Amino acid sequence: MPIFQPELETLPRPQLKALQDERLREQVAYAYERVPFYRAVLEGAGLKPSDIRGVEDLPKLPFTRKKDLRDTYPFGLFAVPRHQLARIHASSGTTGKPTVVGYTRGDLEVFAEVVARSLAAAGAEPGMMLHNAYGYGLFTGGLGLHGGAERLGMVVVPVSGGMTDRQILLIQDLRPEMISCTPSYAQTLAEEFRRRGVAPEEISLQYAVLGAEPWTEAIRKSVEEGLGVKATNIYGLSEIIGPGVANEDVGERDGLSYIWEDHFYPEVVHPETGEPLPEGQVGVLVLTTLTKKAMPVLRYWTGDLTYITREPGASGRTHARMAQVQGRTDDLLIVRGVNVYPTQIEAVLLQIPEVAPHYQIVLKRERTMDEVELKLELSEAFFREVGAQMLSDEVIEADHRLAALRDKVAHKVKDNIGVSVRVSLIAPGTAPRSEGGKLKRVADLRNLG
Numbered sequence: 001m002p003i004f005q006p007e008l009e010t011l012p013r014p015q016l017k018a019l020q021d022e023r024l025r026e027q028v029a030y031a032y033e034r035v036p037f038y039r040a041v042l043e044g045a046g047l048k049p050s051d052i053r054g055v056e057d058l059p060k061l062p063f064t065r066k067k068d069l070r071d072t073y074p075f076g077l078f079a080v081p082r083h084q085l086a087r088i089h090a091s092s093g094t095t096g097k098p099t100v101v102g103y104t105r106g107d108l109e110v111f112a113e114v115v116a117r118s119l120a121a122a123g124a125e126p127g128m129m130l131h132n133a134y135g136y137g138l139f140t141g142g143l144g145l146h147g148g149a150e151r152l153g154m155v156v157v158p159v160s161g162g163m164t165d166r167q168i169l170l171i172q173d174l175r176p177e178m179i180s181c182t183p184s185y186a187q188t189l190a191e192e193f194r195r196r197g198v199a200p201e202e203i204s205l206q207y208a209v210l211g212a213e214p215w216t217e218a219i220r221k222s223v224e225e226g227l228g229v230k231a232t233n234i235y236g237l238s239e240i241i242g243p244g245v246a247n248e249d250v251g252e253r254d255g256l257s258y259i260w261e262d263h264f265y266p267e268v269v270h271p272e273t274g275e276p277l278p279e280g281q282v283g284v285l286v287l288t289t290l291t292k293k294a295m296p297v298l299r300y301w302t303g304d305l306t307y308i309t310r311e312p313g314a315s316g317r318t319h320a321r322m323a324q325v326q327g328r329t330d331d332l333l334i335v336r337g338v339n340v341y342p343t344q345i346e347a348v349l350l351q352i353p354e355v356a357p358h359y360q361i362v363l364k365r366e367r368t369m370d371e372v373e374l375k376l377e378l379s380e381a382f383f384r385e386v387g388a389q390m391l392s393d394e395v396i397e398a399d400h401r402l403a404a405l406r407d408k409v410a411h412k413v414k415d416n417i418g419v420s421v422r423v424s425l426i427a428p429g430t431a432p433r434s435e436g437g438k439l440k441r442v443a444d445l446r447n448l449g
C-alpha cells in the first residue's frame, strides 16, 4: 500500500533524530513557558529548558502520570487559553472524574495526518469506504478515525459503536472495503455474520483496523477468518492525541506497529525503577509529544507494557516499531504472588484448538486464597463433535472428553504462566461480548468482602 507521507515516514534515521531533537527543544521550552505544572516539574528537577538538548536528555525529566491530569482537572495542563482550542475529548476514568484533553486547530491537523498514515498502513486508499464503528463522542476513537479517513480521501460511514443489527445491514448494503472498531467488537460482528449464514467471502470488507484494547494473534485469526479481512493494529491514547500514535503495516502484520516518531517520541522503561530499558526489552511505554500545542505532554507514563525496535520493517518506513501491548501495569493480576496478564492466558488458548478465543477470567478469594476461574468457550467444531449441545451442565461436568480438555487447559496454563486455574467450559456464544466498545474480560471479585 502506498505510504501516506513518504518523505516523513521514510526519513533516514539521522535526519529523523535531528528533527526530533529540534522539536523536543521547542516543545520543552513551550511547556515551560506556558504550563505552570511543567515549569514546576523542571524547576523541581533543577533543570532549565536548555538542559534538554535532545532526546537522550529526556531521562532527566520526571514522568507525567494520569494522576497529574486528574490533579489539574480539567484544564491545568493546557498551554493555550480556552478560546484557542478547537476541540475537547475526554476518557472515562475507572473512578471519579474523566481526563480532559484539548486540541488546537493545528493539533487536529496533526491528529488527522497521523491517523491518515495509520489507515494507509492498514491498507486504505483514497476512495475506499470506511465503516467507522468506534464510538463517537468524548472518546477519541470515532472522531479520530473519522478525521484521518477524510484526510486520506476516504468515504466515511460514521456509524459509531453498538446496534449490531444496523451495523450488519449497513455493511451488507453499503459494501465498505474497510472497518475500524475494537477487536472484541470485530469478533462480535464476525459471529453475527456467521449466525446469519453470511460467508466471509460475501462480506465486502477487505481490511480492519483494530485497537483501543489489548488483543492477540488468536483474535486476529478469528477476525480475519470471520470477516474475510486483513486486520492490523492501531494504537493510541487520548493523553497523547488519540488513535494513530502507531499502526501496523498490512504487508507486515507481524505484531509490530510503526510509532509516528516525528510527533511522538517513545521510550520504554522498567515498570518499577523507571530506568530506560534497551530496545527489545519489555517495559512501560513512555511517550513525549513533540509538536502538540494545546496540551504538550512530557514523558507520559502510558502504563502499557511493550517493547520497541528500530530494526527496519519491510515497508521501508524508518520509524521505530512497538510490539502489541502485552497488558497494562494496572491490568496486572497478582494471583497468589504470581504476576499474570490476561493476554498471557489468551496466548495459551491459541494453542488449544478445542476452545475459542472467548473467555472470562473470574478472580475470587476463598478465605485467604485467590481462586482463578477461567470460563472458556468450546470451539463450535468441538462443541458439535462431543455433542455438548445435548448435554446438561452436570453431564458436561462428567463427560470424560470435556474433563480431559479441562485438565489439558489447566496444565498448559500452569506450565506456561505458573498459576493454577479452575477451568469451566461453556457453550459457544456465552462468554461476554463487546457491544461496541472496549470489552472487560476480567472480573476481579476478590475485594467484595
Ligand code: DLL
Binding pocket: 091, 134, 140, 141, 210, 211, 212, 213, 214, 215, 233, 234, 235, 236, 237, 238, 239, 242, 243, 244, 302, 304, 324, 325, 328
Ligand atoms: O483507546 C484511543 C484509541 C481509539 C486507540 C481507537 C485505538 C483505536 P484511551 O481511551 O485514552 O484512547 O485509552 C488508551 O487504551 O493506554 C492502552 O492501554 C489501550 N489501547 C489503545 N490502543 C491499544 C492497542 C484510545 N492497539 C489506552 N492495543 C492505552 C492495546 C490499546 N491496548
